[in-house]
Amino acid sequence: MARLGPALLPALLLLLLLLWPRALRAKPTVRKERVVRPDSELGERPPEDNRSFQYDHEAFLGKEDSKTFDQLSSEESKDRLGKIVDRIDNDGDGFVTTEELKTWIKRVQKRYIYDNVAKVWKDYDRDKDDKISWEEYKQATYGYYLGNPAEFQDSSDHHTFKKMLPRDERRFKAADRDGDQTATREEFTAFLHPEEFEHMKEIVVLETLEDIDKNGDGFVDQDEYIADMFSHEENGPEPDWVLSEREQFTEFRDLNKDGKLDKDEIRHWILPQDYDHAQAEARHLVYESDKNKDEKLTKEEILENWNMFVGSQATNYGEDLTKNHDEL
Numbered sequence: 001m002a003r004l005g006p007a008l009l010p011a012l013l014l015l016l017l018l019l020w021p022r023a024l025r026a027k028p029t030v031r032k033e034r035v036v037r038p039d040s041e042l043g044e045r046p047p048e049d050n051r052s053f054q055y056d057h058e059a060f061l062g063k064e065d066s067k068t069f070d071q072l073s074s075e076e077s078k079d080r081l082g083k084i085v086d087r088i089d090n091d092g093d094g095f096v097t098t099e100e101l102k103t104w105i106k107r108v109q110k111r112y113i114y115d116n117v118a119k120v121w122k123d124y125d126r127d128k129d130d131k132i133s134w135e136e137y138k139q140a141t142y143g144y145y146l147g148n149p150a151e152f153q154d155s156s157d158h159h160t161f162k163k164m165l166p167r168d169e170r171r172f173k174a175a176d177r178d179g180d181q182t183a184t185r186e187e188f189t190a191f192l193h194p195e196e197f198e199h200m201k202e203i204v205v206l207e208t209l210e211d212i213d214k215n216g217d218g219f220v221d222q223d224e225y226i227a228d229m230f231s232h233e234e235n236g237p238e239p240d241w242v243l244s245e246r247e248q249f250t251e252f253r254d255l256n257k258d259g260k261l262d263k264d265e266i267r268h269w270i271l272p273q274d275y276d277h278a279q280a281e282a283r284h285l286v287y288e289s290d291k292n293k294d295e296k297l298t299k300e301e302i303l304e305n306w307n308m309f310v311g312s313q314a315t316n317y318g319e320d321l322t323k324n325h326d327e328l
Contacts, residue, residue: 034208034228034270053308059281060309062108077310078303085299095296101282109278113193117185124188131182134172141168167207174203205267219260222249285309 072080088096088104124132124140138146145152145161152158175191176183177199183191194200212220212228226249230242253261253269261269289297289305302309 035272056281056285056308057310059105060108062111078306081306081310082299082303085302095298096302097296098282098286101285102278105278105281110196113189113196117189117192121185131184132188133182134169137172171203174200201271205263205270208270209263209266219262220266221260222246225249225253225261
């Protein structure tokens with residue numbers, strides 16, 4: 001492989017992340033999950049959690065922060081919970097609604113993407129103007145390739161970079177909502193994590209189609225669908241799960257039964273409009289804490305039921321409450 005210059009190194013990790021589906025396809029019997037679940041950190045409520053409130057704590061605080069909550073006394077936990085409640089009450093009317101709780105829970109579950117953007121931001125914001133232009137990103141990621149094309153001419157990287165550059169530019173333009181060719185932190189987050197933003201969903205569908213559609217006909221047939229998650233190294237029987245996926249394709253993915261998936265069917269597959277875990281958890285917290293049954297919570301009602309929200313545990317997250325934490 002051609003030598004990689006310093007200008008390319010900061011973006012290598014990002015590039016590897018962008019290319020991870022191709023890496024997985026080279027391995028046999030590997031089942032890859034294409035379905036996008038924006039609240040992937042928040043799964044199903046385990047039936048045994050009715051007494052421990054662990055699920056509630058992880059939903060309300062985030063999994064990592066909830067682990068460290070037992071470092072505080074009950075009074076310290078209540079004090080920090082009160083500050084959190086003030087932030088959840090977006091309209092400042094003194095009540096926390098189910099919708100406000102749902103919004104908070106979704107933001108908590110998305111903290112990891114904002115943390116990821118914060119870690120790489122300085123690698124791309126070269127002029128330190130708190131924005132990242134397309135040119136800055138392109139030079140950081142592809143600068144060495146663009147400046148030294150001869151080194152890549154005979155390598156597999158040439159095809160990879162040639163394909164990824166226009167794809168990245170298209171995604172960047174979709175994330176750049178005001179069209180000024182620069183990305184704010186929110187826009188750059190949408191660029192790196194398009195699955196988390198409604199206005200980027202079409203890009204997610206299109207990139208999925210391009211990844212899987214090997215014959216370039218604009219559709220995904222059953223063999224392409226299977227090849228995306230499984231490849232034969234030797235001639236032999238397909239695993240049971242592959243046979244099951246073929247049945248899934250025929251019975252549930254191919255909605256119009258024409259033997260292939262179009263964009264709408266791909267969208268239905270990878271972006272399912274199913275159960276909203278954050279909504280269900282918000283309703284649960286309100287139901288369990290709403291003493292006067294007015295379908296909204298006061299700070300007093302939340303603090304009275306504090307152990308359901310934060311338990312006798314605490315978090316470094318409390319320290320964030322004194323900071324200007326834009327993502328929450």
